[in-house]
Amino acid sequence: MDFILQQVITGLSIGSILLLVALGLAIIYGSMGVINMAHGEFVMLGAYGAWALNSVFGLDLLSSLVFIFIGVGAFGWATERGVIRFLYARPLDTLLATWGIGVVLQQVIRLTAGGELRYVGMPEIFSGTVSILGVGVSSYRVFVFLFVAALFAATWALMFRTSFGTRLRAVVQDRNTAMCFGVNADKVYSLTFAYGAGLAGLAGALVAPLKSVSPEMGAAYVVDAFFVVVLGGVQSLFGTVASAALLGQMSGSLAYVSNDTIAKALVLLAIIVLIRFRPQGLFVTKVRS
């Protein structure tokens, strides 16, 4: 019984991190149709932000979160204004351009911060463990879980309970009509992209104490996050949650049964099959094509 509970909790923890990384990707893809290949590098920027703020200014991880969200968000805003907005008519080129941006970011970090692994310490107050139904869990993981839940609730509220969200959904439905009714579509898009990038930055900062920080760290996250988005369906925030939870549980148990390489290959094959047969995602009902 303990073993199963342990597995479920591990799965929840992995799932919450997956959701955190995937949320930004899902918002950008779902609302703007842009597959942001630089998303992993935005995550990486967040992690390096945490490292830099800690080692240069001595800031605690928790207090640097705000700066990281704003900083990476601003970078995302600049990316949208400087590159992506010229490419909305050419989706394939958006994919290529963001891939190029990802390469540039990796390289810039490698040249400035160095290619070696960096470590970010856990916040002191979360260094212990808590007991959940008799199972010891790192309190930092519990904190991440709760933080992601709160972040998700905030995102949902932003999308469906604020006028910004209404405007965004209007632009997603029909850009021209929305503009005719006075919605500044350009601004809505750039802010959405900035928000998605900011979320990626937060994800990077939060995973930094759990994993090592390196210029290449983004690639692994973006594959899993992409899987979450494809599985969950592009238009559905709750689909994203469901698929993150499912994948978290799966990879938690999959690690026991097979080796790492085969597990990775299987995930990729699953992505291929999923795109082919259910491009709209598992948790979305089919709509008029």
Added chain:
Amino acid sequence: MSAVHLQLVDLCVSFNGFRAVNNLNLSVNKGELRCLIGPNGAGKTTALDLICGKTRALSGEIRLGDKNLTTMEDFEIARAGVGRKFQVPSVFRQLSVRENLEVALCRQPGVFANLFRRGRSGDGLEHLAEFVGLADQLDEPAANLSHGQTQWLEIALLLAQDSELILLDEPTAGMTAQETRKTADICNRLKGKHTIIVVEHDMGFVRDIGDVLSVMHQGSLLAEGTADEISANERVREVYLGSMGIHGA
């Protein structure tokens, strides 16, 4: 009476529960030009979509001669002899007019047949381009054409494709009165050799070309007859009442 060429039997399709086409029965004779009219949302374009395979029928059957089109893929339906002009003119914008016409010459659609054939055959393409007034634009990319010229190009593509059954969705949209007359002229010339279905709102145009009109309403056939019979039909008047009236355009 000549033989029935196209036959739709009890055709149904629905989008999220909305019956766009509901028990539609329609038969068109070989060489006939049939006009399909009806108020907005009557299911005219959807009916064409069903015939050419853009939309799959929920139930019912579509027959062209002795071929059953109901479950065929869209490209197989085209091979079986159905050509379609879209409401929004649809041509290859990055290709030149000549190249557009070359693609539309599709009597041998197989992959390997085309791999060993030259891209420029020139078979009577100048003639076709001249016919629709695009002779001077042969090497111009289609993107540079005006809206009207694009309409003409798509009509020329259909002529090059030379299908037994031609579906025209609002061919005169955005045309001047003179161009509309020319389109009517082309339709009249094709009549007899090809079976044609035209969806139109312009009653003047319909009177110019159509022998028999079919009126659709809420996804099914409401009435059928000559232009005069249709104008006199009480139920058709009722349906059009409140919209623009059948003599409107």
Added chain:
Amino acid sequence: MTRVSLSPSRRSESVLNGRLQIAAYAAVCLLIFLVPLGIDDDFLLNRIARYLVLGMVAMALALSWGYAGILNLGQALSFGLGSYCMAMALKLRTVPVHTGSEGLPDFMVWNNVERLPLAWVPFQSMTFAIIAGILVPVLIAALLGWFMFRGRVTGVFVAIITLAALVVGNLLIIDLQSYTGGFNGITDLAQLELFGFEFDAYSASTYYLVATCLTVSLFACLAVTRSKAGLIFQAIRDDERRVRFFGYDVAAFKILAMSVSAAVAGLAGMLYTVVMEFASPTFLDVPLSLSIVIWCAVGGRQSLVGALIGAILIAGMQGALSESEAFLDSWTLVMGVTFVLVVLFLPNGLAGLVTLIRNRLAQSSRRSEGAALRPALAEVSASKTGDKS
């Protein structure tokens, strides 16, 4: 899209353009064949041969991406499979010193493999290996194409699926260490011997082998693009649905485009093994695939020769500048920035730039034609600008 003015001689002009294209392609190939005459250094010749091989892959991508609109981010998969096929055959030909007991390749001995794996056995025949080096990539590309295009997967999803397929291939090659040499790849290879000729990687003969294969595949691809199928590819790129309503089986045409592209990439992969004298998982990894896309984009995705030249220029520049590790890092940065800029401002790459300049020249010469009092003179100048392009 700044083409203006309609001259009555447009028909002949387009035929002329076609001839010019063939002439330009032939000139490039001739130039490639002349290179060894001016270079005495075998080491340098080997390097140039390497860039030519990479140019072939970029050209193969231009065919599927630029013409048929299929952005295959897994182009390196075909390339790598070709290179492994050649490496397996050459490995089995190594002199006994390099092989382990009972004719087993050395890395298999280290991995405690006792008998030659069944998949390796037919590679004792060089003919089989060469056919496999082309057919294996073609089959895999066709299978993947069939899987995607029968399900009408389009656009960015094609890019994602091909990329994922590449990574799966890469993971498998690394994971199946006892059959593929894992991370180290297959090294210590014999020299290729064909029709009694020995192809030493550091000799003019290998260079000419590469140049010949390049010329043949360049003109084969050119023939495909100038066939009706090539025209249909472009129509598919423009509006796939419309093509279907003319009765063409779009999926079949796309599978064809991907297969031809894979065949050329597979051939290039085999040559790469001959030139580099080893095969490694880096021949089918994501960074190489990204590089192929970059070469193709910078050279011009809609021009076969543009992509070829783009690859030779960029790979050549990288080779010349990357003596020091520090420089390699900044090079990647420069490449990334260049790539983003090209995608943004020059979607048809250098070849697009050439066309643009040519059209500007033609335009201005036509304008002067109108203004000139002596039309004969204008004709001369017009034909001159035609020659230049």
